[in-house]
Amino acid sequence: MEPSKNSRRDSTQSQRDTRDPEGAQASRVEAGEAEAIDTTSENVMGSSQRASTHSSARASMDASGSQAREVFDPDIPSQEVLNAKTIDVVLFLLLKYRRQQHTFCKAEILYTVIRGYEDHFTSIFAKASDCLRLTFGLEIVEKNPRVHSYSLVHALGITYDGMRHGFPGVPKTGLVIMVLCIIFIEDNCASEHVLWRVLNNMGLYAGRDHFVYGDPGILVTEHFVQEGYLECRQMAGSNPPIKEYLWGPRAHAETTKMKILKFFASIVKQDPRSYPTRYADALQDEIDRA
Template identity: 55%
Template sequence: MDPPKKSQNVNVLDNTQSQSKAGDLEGTPVPIANAGEVVAAASTSGDVSVRGMLGSSQSSQRASYHPTVMGFTAGVPSVEGSHNRSRAVASAVFPTQEAINRKVVSLVHFLLSKYRSKQIVTKAEMLAEITRAYELSYQVIFTKASDCMWLLFGIDVIELYPLVHSYFFVPALGITYDGMQHGVPGIPKTGLVIIVLCIIFLHDNCVSEEELWRLLNNIGLYAGRDHFMYGEPRKLITEHFVQEGYLECRLVPGSLPPSHEFLWGPRARAETTKMKVWIFFASIVRQHPRSNPFRYAEALIEELLRS
């Protein structure tokens, strides 16, 4: 079973990965690390910064171009004018990475609004959103934006009618909860549910509260501290995710002081599988699912038993 064909252009936090069972997620690239700027930009209005997101390069030099002068002197084309026109044409045909990233942010914002209103979206609407000037870069922009929806929000953008290129949105991996009513209103939380399920699976299906927060701290989530996308993550994870049945939180017997551990809840086991979660994780860390034979075999056995 091959990983889903998602683009690998979304920046993630790259660190050394461990194959040990206790450290499978140590330093693991996760979708809400560097690409979090996309979420901030997509969930707020006004001017935004795209530095460091989606693999953006250093700010490129913009072509010097004036529509009225055109580099001509007394009607005679100059060498400088010719170079300026060439740079202007190149800039129009091949927009800078920064310009593309800004259009990705704009498109993510637009796709989220469509998801909130439960509407399909067409290619024509997306082209209108990013403007026709970026038509030649549409596929790159659309791919990055759909990757952000999938990796950051846990929302899959699925083509509905290929002839007219229309798309609809569903929570990823079969999960039916998007969490938009919890935490920061209007922002899907399916991606965080999937991340926590990944962590639990990679820790032999049960992770201590201390270890869970240690790993979540690495991606900017701290208990008791508001997050721009999730709100207060402790309440979201230990209350709402548990109440919704995606997590089970239980007291560790004999622990002093009392400590808790997390397992998959009944709704998670009913709606998704270890294989789906494992493939999602493998796509994030840019590995084939079989790169860890132990985890792949565990997920495959469960898949066979469920069929």
Template identity: 45%
Template structure:
């Protein structure tokens, strides 16, 4: 089975480091796109009609950057469409071969001889499937229920299995497993980053697609808030997704990018003026701007990169500006509401005295 979370983490790591180096050399590139294409979005034009699907010559994709981040091209799914995750303890390139040669860091937690790596992977996959069911039915769960129903007799390995399954839910499906009561270790599942979309109401029923959406929005963010289609498709290919090919979780990637997420307001897809052959660029849509705080997204990316948001100063400064702008907007809205309430109260008093 594919190692999707590891692949996704490597995609974001590669983009973070590549973009950091490029933007440190030319900081102006972080705030503007090509001079022929305005970065300021116009949501009314993008949402009113679906843009054509991008058509990129195959030889223009899969360059050095793609080769450096792409792992196996396989994207097979199990019968339950649950992907096996690669834990952070297997971060090096030879992790898969080491699984057969000796125990990983997570494997030696508890009794090192009780669970070989492949059995832990199987338990992680079972728990991911269990978490998906809980999310789809909007029901909480607990450590007791997990140990009883999903991974019985795994008390010593619970934390390893739980952490890896939670990471898989976050990276593949964009779903957070949150502890709501530490005294009884109860958990609820919610969409990451405060998004209100999970993609379950589509022609691929029942599978959250928020993880891929967050990945695409992150790529746009790391490319100065405006990413060329070639960059987006290179990342998709690095994830094992191909234009025009059906995927059991995400459906047809081209439709997701240029129709579904545009109509939902999370993306804008515009043709670059005077481009021949036509070229497209992707920006955040109004719904993404409204729902995602860039500081939260940066923390999400830093966590994947096992780093700190301050380690990426260009994006950290932009995220701080975003926080300040949101604070000013909130204060202005509060003041406007207070003034309106005061005016209404004064008018009522005048009418009463009359």
């Protein structure tokens, strides 16, 4: 029988407590963080991978043929096991970020998190990196290829992490980047209707708590505006009044249209040049900054 999501989460927490005595006394925030990471990792990996959880299992019958059971090849771990290890890596790196320990090395992950699955480091690490980048807005940058040391940095130059906003203790940089993407793709100005239509399609609703971001409505309409990433104004000629959003001064100062376009293109798996008008706009922005 496939383990339940809750049992996997309990197993992950138990492993974490064993490795780190401090984790045994983790706050409710850290417990919620684990749940957020679990759910996020499943979302990132996709339903198709979850459907093949036991692809490496082999059903075999005993001598009498009366009982079937799953037999796992130790050299080919199930997708379920690899997914759980990916969750562990994401949780481990987020915990390091919370503790402001932004550097780590491959050997540390191999020994602390995925011992016994060293042959699968590349795929596990790649999925964990995607999850951190797309959801939390954190990028993994290799510092020293010789010893495989890395740093956790904010994606695209954004300096805000929103750790104290929304769901506490979890980076919100990913949502800042996503909103900037939407505004740029919408010709540098998005009405509140367009913005929330896209966010709703991503499962984000104003006034409804999200497992990572808390209430996205408060983040977008209050905190991101207060932090200078967004500018909110009334759409000209709208009656009743309609709000629209543009990049704020901090967004222009910290990132570029080309970085945002490339990030968006990577999500939809397109070449940035597939959006010729936006690409021309981004190129002009690069020239203006030179």
